[in-house]
Amino acid sequence: MAELTSRRTAGLPCTCAGRWSRTNGRIRMFEPLSAAPMRTLVRDALGAVLDTDASTVPSSLMYTAGSGHRAVLYADTTVVRAVPGMGKTFWARTLTDSQRRSVASREFQMPRLERTAAVVAFGSEPDPVQVGPDELAALVAEGAAPVMVWTAVALTALGVTEMTVLPGWGERIAWLVRNPGALERSVAALDSAARSVNGDLVVVFDSLDRLHPDRTRADGLASGILQFAHDLAQLRTRVHAKVFIRPDMWASALPFLTWAARRSLRPVDLSWSAARGLHWDSASLYGLLFHLLGNHGSAEAATFRAMTPTWREAPDGRFAAPEALCSDVKAQEAAFSLIADPYMGANARKGYSYWWLPVALQDALGQVTPRSFLATLHQAAIHADGRLGHGRALHHEDIRRGWQEGVRTRARELDGTLPWVREALAALSGEQVPIEEERVFALWEQAGLLSRLRDRGGCAGASVTTGPRSVASHPALLDELIELGIATRRTRNGLIDLPDPYRFLHGLGRRSGVKRVAHAA
Known part of the structure; x- marks a missing residue:
């Protein structure tokens, strides 16, 4: 079998890109699942883990190859x-x-x-x-x-x-x-x-x-x-x-x-992504994805494992993925191209799906949470259920639509521990970024943000959650948002920017783009 790199398989139909091997011995992959069974596997396997939390996730779904x-x-x-x-x-x-x-x-x-x-x-x-x-x-x-x-x-x-x-x-x-x-x-x-x-x-x-x-x-x-x-x-x-x-x-x-x-x-x-030169290495996130697909209790999961037959079965029934699927970026990208469109559009000018997805979910510190990543792909599979005649399980447009659910999932994670962040960003709804600090402070003053946070004392409903470090001034609050990776200050002109997930959630537009209509987050 001929050696194929991820870039060379990217433009091929799913049925043609399936039978491949890497001659250095790191991974061998055979015929993939067709689009419909693969979509079912992604939807069911990720849905199963998203229905659990830290206390209820079974040991069979534990992923131990994270960086x-x-x-x-x-x-x-x-x-x-x-x-x-x-x-x-x-x-x-x-x-x-x-x-x-x-x-x-x-x-x-x-x-x-x-x-x-x-x-x-x-x-x-x-x-x-x-x-x-x-x-x-x-x-x-x-x-x-x-x-x-x-x-x-x-x-x-x-x-x-x-x-x-x-x-x-x-x-x-x-x-x-x-x-x-x-x-x-x-x-x-x-x-x-x-x-x-x-x-x-x-x-x-x-x-x-x-x-x-x-x-x-x-x-x-x-x-x-x-x-x-x-x-x-x-x-x-x-x-x-x-x-x-x-x-x-x-x-x-x-x-x-x-x-x-x-x-x-x-x-x-503890992180799921790390800076590697000009790129962010998200191999741990994709390794988690492949692990969950391979450990789902279905016939589709067994076929998925057969695509890369070097999976190892432990005495307790867990399956460990080949090392390349856990850490080798090229092998992961090639495997992901058998599940999803390789590009986020008609060609590479819109970006490669493997790289686009984690970058689109990043906060200002470059961090992506596993639940938001999995929620994106799970929702993409749900959207793709009505798509007929496509050669892969996930269309790039379904991934874009799924991204919105991934962003909402990230918001729910923050609401559980940092509920004041939602209030701070909601006051900016309808604006465009980058935005001047003075404008941010004026909007917060208009919303009475500091006094509301003081009165609330950081509580969200009946549960105790720690509030912001300081409610004495608007600059202190903004500095904390930057430290948390919710916002960033541009070094060239000092303007305040928001990563796309938070900008989308709170109805902010981007300058030089289409002005967004303000909406409740």
């Missing part, structure tokens, strides 16, 4: 930084779920994970062992030091008897104050138990954007968690803290920490 994801599970990784939607809670749950830990242990080749136990000190789901947001607010108001609060919380989660027998958090904190060295003594006993099985014990802190509605107090509480993580690491035992946190909260908490803690904490960044 940098292995480092999240290292015992000495203290801090995991990621923007909302990147999978912080997923990996936090992986530590506490034995089935997922087993999969990660095998596929990351980290056997000690099998002998790791984890407890949640703070997370997204209510737990009687955890301290609630209302209790946290009361403890802070009473003057409790954040590091003492979290020491009490962690030791209670770890089942230390001196903590669990006391009736409330105030009593537990008071006991710690009266008993210096309690942390060292308690951890020493836990360390002995972990060493006896050559394992580790991990205390997990997640969902820190629900610590407190006031951002200053939330940053102080987050700094207490990080200080506790440092104190625990200094004991050099098999008991570790792992803190999942947004990058902006990490930056805000650092000034509260001791210099020693700032230097000793070991952070890693």
